[in-house]
Amino acid sequence: MFDKAYRQRLEADLVQWEADGVIAPAAAASIRNALPPLSPGINIAVVVGIVGGLLIAAAFLAFIAAHWTEIARLMRFAILIAGMVVAGGLGAWFASRGRIVLADLCASVGAIIFGAGIALVGQMYHLGDDFAAGMLLWSIGALAAAVLTGSRGALAVGLVAASIWTCMRVYDAPDVLHLPFLAVWLFAAALAFAWHSRAAAHLVAIAMIPWWVATSFRFEFDGAQPSFVLANGAALLFGAGLAIAAAPSPRALRFGSVLSIYGAFSLATAAFLEVTTVDDIVRFRAGSGAGQPLWAIVCGVVGVILALVSAGITRRAGEVLAACAIGLVLLAAPVWPASMAGESWFAYAALLSAMLCLVVSGMLDDVRPRVVAGWLGIAGVIAGITWSVKGSLLRRSAFLAAAGVAAVAFATALNRMLPRVQR
Template sequence: MAGYSTRVRSDIARWQQAGLIDASTADILARDVEANTRNSLSFGSILAMMAALLFGAAILIFVASNWDAIPRLARVVALFAAILGGYVGGAVLKTRDHAAVGEALWIVAAAAFGGSIALIGQMYHLSGDEASALITWGAGTALAAVALRSNPLTVAAVAIADAWLFLKGFDYFNRSAFPHAFVAMAAVLFAVSFCTRSQAARHLILLSLLFYLVLLAMDHATLPVAIPLVIVSVVLFTTAVFAPEPVDRTVQLGGRLPLHALLGFLTGLAIIQFELADESTYNSGFAIASVVALAGIVAAIVLAGRESRGLRWLAYFGFAFELAIIYVVTLQSMLDTAGFFLAAAVLLGIVALIIIRVEKRMKAPVARRAVA
């Protein structure tokens, strides 16, 4: 954020020197940048947050290690005191312009709440499993995020839901059914993120849903999951590119919905290609999927690459991946070791040439507008 604000200030000075804006406008813009920069986390604030997190972890570990020596009532009182002290202390610090430390105390309180679930459940031999504990922890953290309008607590709630999905998806809890409930969790947390103005949580939720779909494709039929993912991704990308303002007002992702859509498109096609790779010599399904992937990458760069460097780099990675998987599936048996290194050199050269040419094309319109 500091680097961005520095670049904006230099741009404001350059615009004023070039006569594009007057002195009063430059002053207004500079003051707006300064006001928004104050709200960002400084390096000292980040260190303070990390120190608070380590302090909270030390308290929980100390209590857990001396659990048997502490009277039962004192245990419960200490746990609730840690939770209450973290939330109340964080709120007080937030009102006194110590936002980073206050948010850190809220995270400590949320961690203490999760530890309390495990320790009290063990102490009173309460029925339930780890999955139920994670759901309770996540629900409590989400409620705290709504009550306190906290961005970090919202991200923490999403992370807890992701932990539940990961453990359930990989059968750590001896599950009897696939964790479809994650879709409902994601929907609730997405709504919570609007209440807490947590754009980071929305990005994490979209990535988590993509991970859920990958698990679903692995656990169930592959193509019935991957093909709709590709279609929906194309629709989202097209809508976000041709109607950016209303779409971003709705999802509030900072204009990065095309990036998520491209990632979904590439993921869906990768699933399809892996599914059809063994049958590539018997039908043309793999070749069609590869052509669609390459065409989609080119279209993404042409339509939205100029506005998003992240999207361009994702497209470059996708292009390199497509070249690699096409080679592995269709050409591996035709080349010896020396030929492989030659082909790899040629492929890397092609990728580098394409990246250089695309970057020049992206920079040319900006340069022409600056000269004009």
């Protein structure tokens, strides 16, 4: 809440309110004094220092790699240990002097060296070739470093390694749902929640996407449509984010808001993929049937329920429309025709209505990312309908015209229903 952009806007408002006589100068001074100090940002010197440190680290690694075969095994291992010790020592030194960004960078470099050490030790001693297990070990070490140092960079390294691990496991065993990743993800989510960090929340939200994508695009998976499975994942992420943000806690508000933003963009992406992959622009399956695993359907339904629960707690009309948007995207899957003949006008209408609900939801709740996601979804769905390779272009143009008329009628009704202040 107390980031730089907010403070700049608040300062401008205080000056304007004081000039208009809305508040007294003493009240404005009290508000300014009550605000906590801003955390130090990244200045030019810090940026140059980061680049210099990365160049020195790259030069060191290149030198070691060039002479790797000439160095004894014990010396190689000692070099790796020394690299982690030096990175940790520098991080502690920077942290003691309040250089939080540089301390975070050192912890991140240490986590990266740890991962390199796993690979190099395995190569030196000809250990098993289970690369996925190595990635899991790297992820555990990086997350442990994040817990001990509070480093967002180490958290990012751990989540990247975990994402690679789960993608490799899905590739190795496409017929088995890789649930162990969720345990790692939940641990990282709890860490981000405890830190009350927006950056960590972004990292956690992004880390969920590779698991859903890898799980959805398994070609051996019972003929399921990947876009429908992705839609269920987006629904759960969106609904869970709204429900968490509705909890009476600043930590929950920040964490849930970030999750809901990524959920909204994921939902728009899923709507676009439903049109472009099921209707033959890009083919992933032989048929257009709404094949979905039961667990994915349950996730989507839970997402809708959580969004409705959030709307009941916050009493916001925008979140009711968000739940409608989620439900309409999920509804497109069962109403899609099982055969390739003809076009699914009802599914098209559901997806367009869902994206329109997403835009209106963001406007009512004053959540700009949700509005942007809705507009991008509308553009993607319209483009998918227009450039679909099957069916009559004349029929599609008539459908889009009818949808436009319906949207204008909906806008007219909203203009009469909403108070003048909210228009």
